[in-house]
Amino acid sequence: MIKVGTQFLLVSSVLPLALLGTAAVGQKGAKGKGAHPVAPVRKATAKSTQVSYEKHVAPLVQKYCTGCHGAKSPAAELSLVGYKNAASVLKAHGVWEKVSGNMSAGHMPPAGTPQPTQAERDLVVGWIDATISQAYCDLDDPGRVTMRRLNREEYNNTVRDLVGIDLRPADEFPSDDVGYGFDNIGDVLTISPLLMDKYLLAAEKVAKAAIQAPETQSKPVRFPGSRLDGDGGADFAETGGRLLGTERGDVGVAYEFPRAGEYTVRIGAFAQQAGPEKARMGVRLDGKEIRVFEVKAVQEAPEVYSLRVRVPAGKHRLSAAFLNNYKKPELPAPNDRNLIVDFMEISGPLEAPGALPAAHRRIISVSPTKATRIAAAKKVLGDFARRAYRRPVTKDEVNRLVRYVHLAEKQGESWERGIQLGVQAVLVSPNFLFRVEANADPKTAGKKSRLGSYELASRLSYFLWSSMPDEELFKLAAKDALQDPNVLAAQARRMLKDPKAKALADNFAGQWLQLRKLSVVAPDTKEFPTWNDGLRQAMRTETEMFFTAVVTQDRSVLDFLDGKFTYLNGPLAKHYGIPGVEGDAFRKVALQGDRRRGILTHGSILTVTSNPTRTSPVKRGKWVLEQILGTPPPPPPPGVAELPDDKKGPLTGTLRQRLEQHRSNPACASCHARLDPIGFGLENFDATGAWRDKDGEHPIDSSGTLTDGKSFKGPAQLAAILKTKKPMFVRSFSEKMLTYALGRGVESPDKCHVDDIAAAVASKEYRFSALITAVVQSDPFRLRRSETPQKMVKR
Template sequence: MTHRLFQLFGLLLVVQFGQSLSAQNPRDFLDQFCVDCHGGTAPEAGLDVSALRWVAPGLHDLDRWREARNRVIRGEMPPADETLPSSAERKGFVASIDALLARAAKTQAGEPGRVTLRRLSRFEYDRTTAARLGLVTEKSAAFPADNLGYGFDNMGDAMSFSLLHMETYLDAAEDLARRAISLEDPEHPPVWRIEGEEMSSQLEDAVGQGDVARLYSRGTVSAPVVLPRDGDYVITVRAFGDQAGDDPAKMALSLDRKRLQVWEVPERRASPGERVIRIRLPKGRHRLAVTFLNDFYEPEAEDPSQRDRNLYVDWVEVKGPTDPIPLPAAHRRIFAHDRPESPTRQRARKILPPLILDLWRRPARIGEVRRFTRFLVRETEKGRSFGEAMRDVLTALLVSPHFLFRVEPGARGRTRKVLPVGDYALASRLSYFLWSAPPDEVLLERARRRELGRVEVLLAEARRMLRDDRSEALARGFAGQWLETRNLEDATPDAKLFPRFDDALRKSMSREVELFFRFILKERRPIRALIESKTTFLDERLARHYGVQGIVGEDFQRHEWSHDRRRGLLGKAAILTLTSHASRTSPVKRGKWILENLMDAPPPPPPPGVVSRLDESQVTGTRSLREKLESHRAQPECASCHERMDGLGFALENFDAVGRWRDRDGRNAIDAKGELPGGREIDGVAELDAVLTEHDGLTRSLLHKLFLYGVGREAGPADRVQLAAAAGRLPGLDATLEDVVLAIVGLDAFRLRNTAP
């Protein structure tokens, strides 16, 4: 009976309030609150809401309805000096737009758009070679900087390709190939022979003539040698002497002026002797030297053959390394199916198909295997080793567009405009989205079976990959660009005002944000935790910066704040520093950062001809800064944006230009009050946090940013409808990061491609 009463009571609530919250006609809302300014012959900002279609709206109408919805829920419309709607009226208007967008997403044909060919970013390049070869090359640091599009470095339309790219890619590929494929054979180690007459010496006439180095007095001959790695080497010196006096000639062998061995050399020219030393040496460039130790000269001796002792060095030979070492992981992977005793052609056919699949992220074609096979056969017939020729093949694979670009071949012989992305291309889309790296064996097997075209399989793979440790790439690749913490490298706080700020602290600040984002993702915390969580991660350096005791060492430790000052992203020093000037804070930069990254409400660029630059950096004191900004907002062309930005930024004034908490700025108490559109006042970061968790702006911002990062292009009008509908299906700020990622993966824009020219 009680259960039945609750059901009836719920039904009454729906009947009583359903129309005001869900079924309200938004035209009534616009007529009452918006048309006076945004209607008629000269609508403000060029927006005529009276012309918006509610029945059978086009994409342009839907875009405007969506923007109106967002501005109403944020309290930006209507303005504070006009008649304001009640909370119920706002909710009803928003609910009606959400319903409109949900219907439109179902009925309007999805337009997946076209993605420009995407080159691997430097971050993706390094992660790709690490995944496939177990190697990262230092040469990648020389790659030209990646251009940003909409804040991300993997946007196809923003990428460039130049001769410098090609040159640096070749350098990197050659380095990787040399390190990946070992040419060592401990049973037949390489030998370097240095002829005595080709060595150098400070003694006149010791070298450069004849067939030996001639040491007629105490002195040294030397030569450079480059050892490929740490290891065991055999050094042999072939020498003889002119014998005189009581002792035979003596010589010393040295490496980098460190004496290794001393030998007697009683042999004469007719039968030179060889002296051998086996020794472990470090890799790198060294100088090998032979020194004549015991010169003897007695011109008055009765026996002419006993008058002069000299040393002659025929040659010095270095052999090694002679000790076997484990083959590089890349070598073992490349030659896993190789049989060295087989003919070259058979070896190539075993090695090339899996190697091409590994590096080009799709199966090898017959013509590609044939072309590389012919090259290997030709080179080995010339006398080169199979390993040497394979290094050239690996270099070619690494400089190929099929490696450097994420190629998605167009469908041939098809007349349909929209087609599914091929399974292998879709596997790469997913893996570079979540891991910034190529697909693993599980995902490639799904692609081989052509299973990824089924949405449920694709989503299951995305869940698996998000729970893999490799998803930490989202924290470094996506979060670092979404939250702009990569820009921390360019922050230069005033060294006199902030003497303890250095590169080490900069890295600790950035790492804290990465670990925090990863924590929210891996622990499947709701999105609101990005704003509200008291959990963070500190090392000793950053703890000292925050005034936290008890954290020692460079390892990051989980820390729980006992107060609300540093909750979530807005308490992170990295973000507070990159949104400041060198010598003081910037409410404008901080407010703009919040609008762009947390509220999905980026301010528009200033109107043409308007001087928008307000030099906050030259203002001293919070009070004078407020006065300057109030004067700036008084200009009509500046007010619309600054009334949105400044109040948000002032709420963070308790944090200085490097993110430390402060209660005073010089002699003045900090004033962290800010006024938001609609006349609402907030005071401090805690009240700002509350504003950000009152609506789903953060969810919508994440959807938009993840779309950019995952799909690789800007969202068009049709995409914005789909993203708005996806936001409506999510439980607001109670959704997890995983929920938002899966929403992107499930979009037509992620799974389909437009093949029209």
């Protein structure tokens, strides 16, 4: 093998770029296309109005607001005194955005105080929104670029699509940080020393799994008894093996299988025989029994038990278990049957003569001869780097990769081994690990520019697939066709029909709806004895299938609020009390009655917004305000204790009664007036989403009155009221989708575009495709504020 420290070579030649100058690695190979200043693509859309602050808005603010929000001791430390004109309002636009949001939601003025008429409310909210929106539109700024690395899901999916093997190496990486509710936000995706080490290991693993080189062919690997782990065995000193004396547990080894294929497993074993039958040994792969052997051998003549098994690439556990324990101490010896495992040996994969893995054939598309080996290396590594870097590559870049082939051959190793090393170098390059959107022309710094066509292809593919572009996107990028908004929209529609669009359900919906939390919630099984992991997974599947149906069937996004269908299997239907669904397979079910509507009544949502032993109207109300309406409440004031989970303590009665006592504290009242009624509307669902009419001995009261004065009784009426707030939902949903698509938080200039996206969705009957089309055709998605490489690196 190569004697030079390969990892040192790769790190010293490639990775420093990630820290010192990644932003400058760029689009020279892209022929400079698409990286030029452009004239403004859109103009401000906020309508002019004859309403003025001084004549129309200020008197209403004085009449309804300054009583609480005056100059002295204003509520929430927010004073609305001292604003004289539109200019002064714009200087404090953040304050007035809150005023607009609270008035449009009906939260302000608070109940019990004089209320404006609907016309007065519309006038104030309309003027604030139009004034601030006009100011944002006038900025004409598509936002800054943050160079960001691939997160774990993006890394796994990109490797899968690049080499054709679903290895999921990033499952071993540290967890990604989250910003603005998502884990693809460039500002929080940092690189730690541990992650750099993981990158090196992952690159080696992928290269060896994808490319077959003579030096890295798997030789038999033997694990003596001392290296076998498991909770079912004890050391057997006489042979160095492991003794299994009960049917509990097993002994084995977690082994990194370099690639998918058939492997030979050999197990040296014997038994201490007793009773009427011979010992039986079960061989397991990842806990699933794949073969049973009758072990007739004894210590004086141990035997080797061999089998062949097909194993996917990656780490899997092979183990041996004792299946028929026998112990009768009251009988004469031998009266105790035991199994002893001396070693396990793994060899493979066992390829047919001349056969090469599909990934190998995919990457090495030419057969080198002695005369053409360097030209072949340039072709192979150039093609691989082009796809991995998601753009054309320069001659310089290819020549640097071919050095690894020279190095391998110089030290007596094969051409294929050199290609392996070149692939490793690509996989630790910042051009692979980062989505680089650098300026081709420094003169464009500070100006609005189009994204390069290859950059736009990557934005689109990582938005909808969480992975690299496919060949169709690459071909369109090469022709600059993606700069046409209609082509971009057509590609988005095509991509939503591809199976890879499931990533949108996994990664966008999984975080927007907080489904990922479902894997860690732990309802108390004493309180909820029907809860189990099968139910947990079924709940997640239901919501993911519902989201996928909205995407693939191009349904209205308003179905999220009150959709009258869902997807159930037998166990989940039984949990919900819905008859007529049997078996483990999921199917579409039309919802009858008025108990369940939309995602709000999915078990997944109801469970992640509950406590282990009881429901939480506060958490459920907060979830609706944040994830559905986009009006998150402020954090609770310091020093205010949470409501205890149990019913002991100073607060008594039903959960509703205890919450009402809790919010009698003035410090809690204003927020709870927004949170609790929504949560009360969902009280018929217990902490695992099952319907109930009583909480213990107390009948459930699921009625409520929102801060805008609208009353409801039960979840169906609550869903109907929420649907009347569809402008708020659609705007919130649009903002979250744009945040996810851009990989950055929405900034002030973006809000004008969010309004445009929401309006476009409403004009197209709220179809999901209208949302995606409006996002990918928006200025923040297609354009950027150019910056110098130095500024990007400093950031």
